[in-house]
Each structure stands twice: as structure tokens, then as C-alpha cells.
Amino acid sequence: MTKAQKIKKLASLSGNSGASRDRWHAALTQHLQGKAAIKKYRFDWGTDYCSGAPEKIAGGYNFTFSCYRHDFGYRNYKKTVGKKAFKKSHKARIDKAFYTDMKSACGAKFWADPYTPSQRKKLKAACLKTAKKYYEAVVAVG
Template identity: 40%
Template sequence: MEKTNELIAAPMGDFQRARKARVWESKGIDWSSDGCSWAPDKPYGFNFLPACQRHDFGYRNLKKQHRFSETYKKRVDAKFLMDMFEVCDKYGNPERAFCKTQASYYYTAVSKAGS
């Protein structure tokens, strides 16, 4: 479903509004999320929860639509890192650098183990 790709690529505010409204849920879109799984949603106060929610959205819906592939996995994982870096960019140094280090840990975990 093209709507899945649109929401994976959309600005975070648009994604969160769609998530809140549960758009396309009646058409089978899965909005469930376990946040950042076993990692904290807000490590050291950096709010990665929205990035984790979009990451869950991408994996769950692409799998449900039988479109999950290595190419899509890399795309969803890359967007996850970009979303977390956007959170980090709101901080000045040295907090920004520390935040990006935390984001890189989360990204490495999903890119190596996520499926």
C-alpha cells in the first residue's frame, strides 16, 4: 500500500497526526507500537519514542503487506536514524553530540538485529 511508504517518508509531525487519528486503520493499517522495545523511549531525556513508533509502523505494515525486504528494511532503519537525529538537532553541544551517540546505538541495534 502506497500510504505506508508516504507515512514512512512524511515529516514527523504529519506522521504523528496520522497516528493519532489512526488513518487507514479500517483499511488494515497497523498502528500498534511497543515504543523502543527493550530500550528506554527517552534515553537521558532525549525523546526517541516518535522515531520508534514510526519504525514499528514501517516494519509491521510492510510485513503485513508482504513487502518487507532488505531494501525496505534499510530504508525504514535509515529513516529511524534521521528521525532520532532531528531530535538531537534541537540541542546545543555537547548534548547534541551525546544524543547522536545514543541515536547511533539505537540504529545499530535495529540495523543488525531488527527483523
């Protein structure tokens, strides 16, 4: 596995799109199943999820996978390209993907929603506000 191949695969798994998010979920599944197709990249799949901030928030919204994918991007790019190159060329894209992933989580539709439409609207607004705070935190500190 060359460095260029690893970077190309990382880019496909950490981009700011639904397709990239879907590829990351598929890669995570392959990793959990021990598949050679993903093992060959020797990615770091470690995570602390949202670094102590709640992953699950009021209304049933869940940022667990958003935070996991964000950690995946940070950890693997830093190891592959170094911290300086990571901050210059990759951090902003990974942070933006994180924000998009969280906003997508805030758009979840619950088939057995116990809340009234008015309550759901308020909960969704609170979710989006939390997503923005998490995004601003990683931009500032990450």
C-alpha cells in the same frame, strides 16, 4: 483497499523525510480520533517503542515517536508484503528514516533549557551517539 494502495500509503508514512514524518504524525492523530480516512487501511498501530531501550535520554531528548514510527513501518510492511520482500525492498529505508527521526530529536531546542551551552553541546553529542547505536542495532538485528 488494494495492496498497492496500502503500500503507497505506507511509503508516504515511512519515508526518510520531515514531510513523511509529519504525514505519519497526522495519520496517528487520525487513528487516535477513529477517522475513517486512516481506518480504511487497517494498519497495525501496535508498538513496543524502543524494545526495552530507553526512549527518553539525558538532556530531555525523546525517541518515543521515532521508535513508534519505526515499529509502524516494520509491522505493516511485514504484514503487507511479507518478511522476505520487506527485508529486500523496505527495511533499509525504514531504518534510515528511524535514524533521521532520532537525529532530529537530538536537535530539539528547549525554550527553558536549564543547561549551559557547553553542557547542551555535550548532551546533544551523547544523544547523537545513542541514536547511532540504536540505528546500528536495528540494522544488525531488525
